[in-house]
Amino acid sequence: MHLHIKQADIGYDKTLISNADANLNLGEVCLLIGNNGVGKTTLIKSVLHQVPLLNGEISINNKNIKHLSVKEIAEHIAVVFSKSVIPQNHTVEDLISLGKYIYYPYYFELKKEDKKEVSEIIRELDLDQYKHIFLRNLSDGNLQKAFIGRALTQNSPIIILDEPTTHLDEKNKITILKTLRKLAKEQNKLILFSSHDWRLAKEFADKIWYIKDKTLYSGMVEDVLLQHEELINPSLFEVNKNFISPHILAPGLHKEMLYSLLQKNFQEDLSSLHFELQQKIWVISYNSLRHQCESFEEIVNFVKTIY
Known part of the structure; x- marks a missing residue:
C-alpha cells in the first residue's frame, strides 16, 4: 500500500500547490514542511478528500480517494489535527479508546484485546498517571499526546499528523517522534507529519515534502535539505x-x-x-x-x- 499524489493542483478558489507529484510507501516517515499559508493543512485535507482537488489525482493503494467512502478513508488513514474539538467529559482513556470506533457500532464495549492495546498505548505515551483525568484538565502537551493515542488505536496503515509537536516540550516531543518512527518501522505504518522545524527531519524522518512557491518538492531528507539551502541557512x-x-x-x-x-x-x-x-x-x-x-x-x- 502507498500514498500517491499525481499531477495534482491543490487549493480552494485558487491553487496553493501546482502540479504536485509525490509518493510514500508503508514503513516510511515523512516530514511535511513549509511556511505558514503555503498549503500544508490544505494538502492534508486533500489527502483525506475533505478538500477536493482542483486537478489531478490522489490515490491510496492504487484507489482514487474520490471513490472511497468516509469510512474507507478512516480505515486507511488516522489523522490528528493541530486544533481538535475537545470532548470535555471524556477521560484520556475514553478518548484513546475512541480510536476503535470505526470497527464497532456507536455504542460498543471494547474487547479484552482492545483494552490491552489501549493500555499499552497509554503507557507508551507516558500517560498512565492521567488515564482517568478529564481532558479539560490536561495540559496542552498531554492533551496532544492523548489525541495522538486515539490515532494510534485506530490501527490504520497511514497516520497523518498536522503539527503534532507544537505544544510539546523537548522530552515529550522526542517521545512522540520516537513512538511514530517505531510504529513505522516495526508495524509497517506510513507516517506523514507537518512541522515548521526542518531539524526534526534529520533525526526522525526518511523523506521530506517541502512546499515553496506553489511547488511540492519531495525526496529523501538529506537530498532535499542539500538542494534547498534556505532550509539549513x-x-x-x-x-x-x-x-x-x-x-x-x-x-x-x-x-x-x-x-x-x-x-x-x-x-x-x-x-x-x-x-x-x-x-x-x-x-x-x-x-x-x-x-x-x-x-x-x-x-x-x-x-x-x-x-
Missing part, C-alpha cells in the same frame, strides 16, 4: 531586515548561534567579514587582518572595534 532566523550577514564557515549549530548573535547586536553590513571556526577558536578575517576569539563575547567586542 541560519537566515531563517532573521529578525533584523537591515542586517547583511558575514561569511561564516562552521558546523550548522555554531553557524546559527553566530548568525543570531551578530544580527542581534549589529545593524551594519558585515559582508566584508569572514568567520571560520578552527579547533574551538573563531578566526575572523577582515581586509588583510586576522583576529582570534575564544568566545562569543570576545567576537562582539572585536566587531564593535571595527564598526
Whole structure:
C-alpha cells in the first residue's frame, strides 16, 4: 500500500500547490514542511478528500480517494489535527479508546484485546498517571499526546499528523517522534507529519515534502535539505531586515548561534567579514587582518572595534 499524489493542483478558489507529484510507501516517515499559508493543512485535507482537488489525482493503494467512502478513508488513514474539538467529559482513556470506533457500532464495549492495546498505548505515551483525568484538565502537551493515542488505536496503515509537536516540550516531543518512527518501522505504518522545524527531519524522518512557491518538492531528507539551502541557512532566523550577514564557515549549530548573535547586536553590513571556526577558536578575517576569539563575547567586542 502507498500514498500517491499525481499531477495534482491543490487549493480552494485558487491553487496553493501546482502540479504536485509525490509518493510514500508503508514503513516510511515523512516530514511535511513549509511556511505558514503555503498549503500544508490544505494538502492534508486533500489527502483525506475533505478538500477536493482542483486537478489531478490522489490515490491510496492504487484507489482514487474520490471513490472511497468516509469510512474507507478512516480505515486507511488516522489523522490528528493541530486544533481538535475537545470532548470535555471524556477521560484520556475514553478518548484513546475512541480510536476503535470505526470497527464497532456507536455504542460498543471494547474487547479484552482492545483494552490491552489501549493500555499499552497509554503507557507508551507516558500517560498512565492521567488515564482517568478529564481532558479539560490536561495540559496542552498531554492533551496532544492523548489525541495522538486515539490515532494510534485506530490501527490504520497511514497516520497523518498536522503539527503534532507544537505544544510539546523537548522530552515529550522526542517521545512522540520516537513512538511514530517505531510504529513505522516495526508495524509497517506510513507516517506523514507537518512541522515548521526542518531539524526534526534529520533525526526522525526518511523523506521530506517541502512546499515553496506553489511547488511540492519531495525526496529523501538529506537530498532535499542539500538542494534547498534556505532550509539549513541560519537566515531563517532573521529578525533584523537591515542586517547583511558575514561569511561564516562552521558546523550548522555554531553557524546559527553566530548568525543570531551578530544580527542581534549589529545593524551594519558585515559582508566584508569572514568567520571560520578552527579547533574551538573563531578566526575572523577582515581586509588583510586576522583576529582570534575564544568566545562569543570576545567576537562582539572585536566587531564593535571595527564598526
